Each structure stands twice: as structure tokens, then as C-alpha cells.
Amino acid sequence: MTATVAVAHASARRTRGRWTRFVLRRARRLLISLWILVTASFLMIQLVPGDPVRAALGTSAPAELVAARREQLGLDEPLLDQYLTYLRDLFTGDLGESILTQLSVAETIGQRLLATLSLALPAFVVTFAFAVPAGVALAVATRQGRRRRTELTFVGTSIVLASIPEFVVCVALVAVFAVNLGLVPAAGRDGLDSYVLPVLALAVGPAAVLARIVRVEMLAVLDADYVRTARAKRLSALRINLRHALPNAVTATLTLSGLMLATMVAGTVLVENVFAWPGLGGTIVSSIQSRDYPLVQGAVLVYGAIALTVNTLVDVAIAAIDPRSMIGDS
């Protein structure tokens, strides 16, 4: 019996050690990814064909102004020096100045990022608040081929909804609620009611997809042996479904939620464009069009860093909830 105990101790230690190693591995990958991101955003301005400053300021700009801006951006120095300067500035929070407006890129992005998050986070919450209960309820109601019609209606509706891209949702919402009914403003960020359409537009597609995934996961879990065990213990339906089944079903959902938050931040690019929202997405697009490269650099960097960090955090969170998820990851 003592031998068994020792084995059990060792296995518990192994699990803990595995988790630490997993976190370290993920942290290393995150750092490498961030380094690639930083380097790529540094190289971006170098890779632009022709003179980026000339491209930004236009052919009619005086030569002295172009030269001054090139000087300011340090574009005439050796590449390695520029890279080191870029890294040093980055660590002090200095992302440079806009070629066009001379405003600090870090400050501009800071303001815009807040506006973007004020859309993405509520949309994220709305998505989950709808999708998880809906998916669970539908799984419980339609398991083992019960209520076939409800199931078909739901699957059909969610496929249709998920097929509609955000910008089409935006346009449709604007056409109906702003143009036709005049209930809420069509664009701008002004007061609570201006949030309604953009948040809805961001949440509809992901909510439909997520509800479907929660349902499928939940159906699989409800057929699991341990749920039968729970039923054999005569627990309440609520406890069987929520305490025994749901946590096993959300692992996949959580993986997805990371991607979903990332796509939501991505979705804001389009949604902000439709609603003239003063966010990061709108800034990226307009700065690409106006070739304001320092601003593009900064925006891509911040946006990429957020997405990478979110993905890593989600992976680590899943590993903590469900130790089995680390298996097969090397």
C-alpha cells in the first residue's frame, strides 16, 4: 500500500511540474511571437517600396520637408542602429510621431484603444451571456433526438446568422434601426444609445457560432459515463447539467473564446468603419490609406500584442481548468 501512495504522490507532482513546464513553454512562445511582431512592424516601414516619407507626404511636398521627416524618423542611419533605437524607444513607451499630424502615436493609440475596447468587451460579454445559456438549454432539450424540430430550427438559424459577415450585419442594422425606424444614431460615439448597434453587430455572428458549439459540446458531455454516474446519484437536474456537465463542455468553448475575443477586436476594424467609431480599427485603415506609416506601425504592434497575449492567457487558463489539455502539446 505504501508503494501505491508513493506512486500517487509522484503522479501529483508530475502533473504540477507538467503545468509549470507548459506555462513556461507558452511564455517562451509568446515572447518569440512578440519579438517577431516587433521586428515585423519595424521592417514594415523599410519594406515599403520607394521612399515611405515621399509616399506619405505626396509628390507635391517640398524636398526640405521630406528630408526633415526622414531625419526625424532616422531613416538615413544604418539599419541596425535604427532597429536598436526602435527597440529602445519601444521600451520607454515611445512609438514615434505621425508623419502627417506630428502627434504622438502612443497617445493617439491609447485614446483609440479605449474606444475600441469599449465596443469589444461589451460585445464579448453579450456573446457569452447569450450563447452559453442558449447552447446548454438547447442541448438539454434536444438530447437523444428529442424535440427534433427545435433542433433543426436552431441549427438552421445559427448557420444563417453565422454566415452573415459583420459589415453586412452593420449595414442591415443601420438600415433598419437608424434609417427606417430612427431609434438609434447611425454613426458616431455619443451617448449610450450609440453603443447599441455596433455592439450588436459585433456580437450576433460570434453568439450564433458559440451557441452551436456549446450545444454540440454539451450533447457529447451529457452522454458521458460520469454524467450517468451523476444521474445514478440522483442529483438535481440543475446540478447534473451545470456542475457536472457544463465545466466539461466549456473547455472547448474557452479555447474558442480566445479566438473570439481576437476576432472581435478584428471585427471592430470593419464595425468602426461603418459607425465612424473613433477606435483603433478605424485608425489602422485610415492610416494605411493615408500612408502614415508610424501610425500603422504602432497600431499593428498594439493590436497584435493584444491578440497574442489573449491567446496565450486562454491556453494557460484551459490548462489550469483541464489538465488533460496539456497532453500532446510539445
Added chain:
Amino acid sequence: MRRRRPEVLRTPLGIVGITLLVILALLAVLAPLVWGDRATATHTDNMLAGPSPEHWAGTDNLGRDILFRTLVATRLSIVLTLAATIFGVGLGLLLGMAPLLLPRRLGRLVVAFVNVLLGFPSLLMVLFLAVILGVSTTSALLAIGIAIAPPFARLVYALGAGVAERDFVAAARIAGVHPLRIMVRHVLPNIAEPLVVNATVTASSVLLAFGGLSFLGIGVQAPQFDWGRLMQDGLAIIYDNPLAALAPGVAFVLTGLALNLTGEAAAGTFGAKSRIRTTRSLTERRSVSPRSNTRDADTDLVLDVRDLEIAFPGPYGPVSPVRGVSIALRAGEAVGIVGESGSGKSMTALAVAQLVEEPGRVTAERLTFCATDLRSGRRTAHDALLGTSLAVVFQDPMTSLNPVMRLGSQLGEAARRHQGLTRRQASARAADRLRAVHLSDPERRLRQYPHEFSGGMRQRAMIAMGLMGTPRLIVADEPTTALDMTVQRQVLDLLQEIRRKHGTALLLISHDVSVVSSICERVLVMYAGRIVEDLPAADLYTQARHPYTRALIGAVPEMTTDLDAPLATIAGQPVDPRHVPDGCAFAARCPRVTDRCRQEEPTLQAGPAGTVACWHVGDPLPAETKEVAVG
């Protein structure tokens, strides 16, 4: 025989998807030829008009017809989608196959590279590339292609690596076939199906990505127009003519829908599980037969089941895996049920434990547990009784415990619900029960998760879970089948010990005659949903009269069994519960079959030691039973 339709066309949604795709393809080819001129003709006298008989969707700010523009834009939208998809999928194939072809170290580098790329959101990559390549249709195409490549590469690599380990690939490799040829001839054909399905789904996201870029003004540039471009133009005039933005939007939705539906139908992912079970009786509750037969109710009985029937609705009428089974158990008694898979023994156990779920229906002339009629009242009416007095031990301890809950809460929860214990009391009781099943260091075990336990330890924990109350009956469904030999013995000994100590009755389900005969007092032999023999375990080897029982006994290897000869099996297949024959169900496999057996079903009648359902119970036993049974 008629040719089978492709999988995609077997579901209504798949048919709709394919039909839409065909229409789109026709539009892409024909629309620019037929309506090309009308889509670009400007009419300055008819700008920003709403819908009219001439212009069904109105006109834009140059008086161009919205409907025709949308139809004509089909070609460019689809061509760009296909081009970007083909480029991206091709790139993904290269990246995914590279690690399988390149030297090991280089291959790992490619995998790491793909993994890092996967972390970046695809829109970010598209925007990044759009900056470097400049704003144009071509750069958008390249950018989207490059962005979809990493996820596809990962899929190719994961699937390809799986196939590459199989024998036939190894054989080809040893035969000196060139790695590239192995890849193209042996690996790719085997993973083509999921790749095609995934490419379809990818195409739909490419369509949207391209539309998005055009909509943002960094994709297709005027005077060319795709749907995204049309939407951008339409948004500017949404207050004048909302249809200018909505018409191309509808086109997006229909195309996305067509691709998604086709992909889903091809993957067969939705509804696959429940497709088979369509029936009218889904809403029927378990029916309760009249409660008349109480005259010889025996109060000493822990479990009294008479004429148990279980029915599941099937496409050709109800299917009954259990047909008229009767079991009675006294306190402390151990009864075993043996039979092959599909004989209905596990179903019987589930019905006794009240775990048969809709759409299954359980009926019985009597179904009494601890003097309580389980057929009465609502489903939940007997929860407290069953939760404390009936313990169930399932076959596979690896899957029967919840992987995300600590053992302590899994043990304690039923006691808290049914016995009103506090968390602390439940925990103390759980520790005590773990000690009772001889698990060491119980306090620490309570804080552990199931994956930290071995199979035998988990089965002990399952038994401890049943002991949280004061069980009068333990239903154990193949409790040792998933365990190795030495652990089997320990678990059986534990069940025996509990039975002796607490006078608990045991209903042991097993396919293994030797397991049952070693710890039970009585053995019930089940075949095709019926009990065919019921006799004391002590008489099993000597007095069993049913040819099926004899065959089961004959199939058990003994110390003297000649290991070089094939192991004895029972000839023929078990009866399919959907097609139970008339007469004796075992007739088709029985060495002693006569015409009577095929026509008339035997009922249980007194035999030398118990009861037997066989017309030949009175005949002398053939000298060599085993020989006949070998198949």
C-alpha cells in the same frame, strides 16, 4: 442496385447548398455577358432612385442599376475568392507537408514557424501585407492567401503525420519510394476528404475577408467592383437608397450560406448523432402498468422485479432489448446475470437503477425496491431513497468519474443532497468511506482529481461513492471488466466484504461466468432479452441444462485448456434485438435444435437445479457439450 448518392446530397441542407453554388457559378459565368453593359451604364437623370419597375433595387449616385451591378459583381467576387483560396490552400499544403519531407530539425523549425504564425490574427496579417504590397486587388489577394495558409498548414501536418505513421507508408518508405512520391501517392489521398471540407469552409471566410477589404477601400479599386466595393458605395448613400448597400449584402449572405451548408453537409457534423432516432413516441412518458399484483408481495425482498420490459422506439417499430425479466433479491443475497453483449443484461441493470432515459420505456408488472413501488409518482419522487439505498458501480472507472471535479465533492454531493449533511460532515464521511474501501491517506485523496488515480483506485472510489449512504442494494455492471486480473480480484473481494458486513444485496452483471460463479449465490443467464436459466451458482458447472449456458461455460478457458488450439467460442451471432425470431431465440445457434424450438418459444420450467427455458430440459445431456459448442 441504384448508385448511392454522394454524402452531400443526402441532407436537405446539403441539397440547398449545392443548388445555391450551381446558381452562383452560372451567374459568375453569364451575368457579365448578359448584363455587363447595363451594370455600368450611367443615367444622370435618374440618380439615387428607389426601387421601381425598371430598376428593382434602385440606382446609385451615377444612376447605375444596383441589381445588375450586384449580379455582375458575382464574377469578380467569386473569381477573387477562388484565386485567394487556391493560393492560400496551396501555400498551406506546402507548409504542412514540408515538415514531413524535410530533415527532422528543419521540419521542426517549419512547425514552430507555423505555430507562431497561427497566433497572429489573420486580419492583422492582411493589413500588414497590404501596407507593404501597396493598396491593390493583387496585394489583397496575396495577403489573404498568405493569411489563410497557417491554419491550413497545421491541419495538413496533423492529418499527414497521422497517416505517415501507418504501416503501408512505412512499407513504401522501406521499399525506397521517394518521400515526395509517398506524400502524393500515399498520404494525400488518405487525408483528401477532411482537407476538401476544410477548404470549402475556408473559401467562405475568404469571400468575407475579401469583401471586408474591398468594403474598407483596401481591396478591389474602382472602376472594378465586387460586392464589398458595392457595399462601401452603398453605405455612403444609405439614407437615399438603403438597397444599394443591402443588395450586395444579401449576395454575401447567400454565397456564405451556400459554402457553409455544403461544407457542413459534406462534413456531416450536425445532427449526425440523432438522425437515426425519429419517432412519434418521443413525448410519451414512461407508462405505468396497473398496480394490481400485490398479493404475494414479499417484504423481505430488497428488490422485486416482475416481467420487466424495456422498449426503445425504432424506425420500424419499437425495439425491446429486455423482454419479461423477473428478478428477486433478498438482503445480503448476491445474484449474477451473465450473457453475451447485447443479451440485455446491462439494460436490465440500468432499468433496476432507474437510469433508462427517454425515449426508452420501462414497464413491469412489479418494480419494487425496499418495499417502494418505483413505478409510482414522478421521475424524481424516489430520488432520496435511490440516492441513499441503491449504489451503482459502472464498468469503466476511467470514464465514470467526472474529470474536472475533485473526488471529495463527487463523493460528498449525494450525501449533502439526500442526507442533508453539511460540507464538513460530507467530507468526513467521504474520508471514512475511502478508508472502508482500503484507499490510503483518504483526506488527501479527497482533494485529488480522478486522473491522479489508477484504474483500480478509481473503481474503489466508485464503490466508496455508493457507500456514502447505507445501500441495501449494489448494482454492479461489469465492475471488473476494464481492470487487470489482480485488481479484478481485489475489487470482487471488496464487494464481498461489504455484502457480509452490511447485509447489502448485490446484483452483479458480467459476461464472465467464472466471475459471477465465484461470488454469487444465484446465477441468471440472459439471452436475447430473456432469462433462459436460473440456478444456484454452486450447481452451475454440473447442473446447467440450457445449451446456451453450457456453451458459456465451455467458452471459459481452464488451467488444462490446450493453449495451442483455438479458444472455444459460441458459433453464430447473438440475436439482433430488432429482429427477434419466433420460437426459441437461441435456435439458430443451438446444437440440439428441433422443429419445435423454431416454432414455439420455451418458457421457464423446473429443471434439475433451477428453472430453464428449453424444450430439451428433460433430455439426457450429450456426452461432449464443449465439442458441439466450439465454433
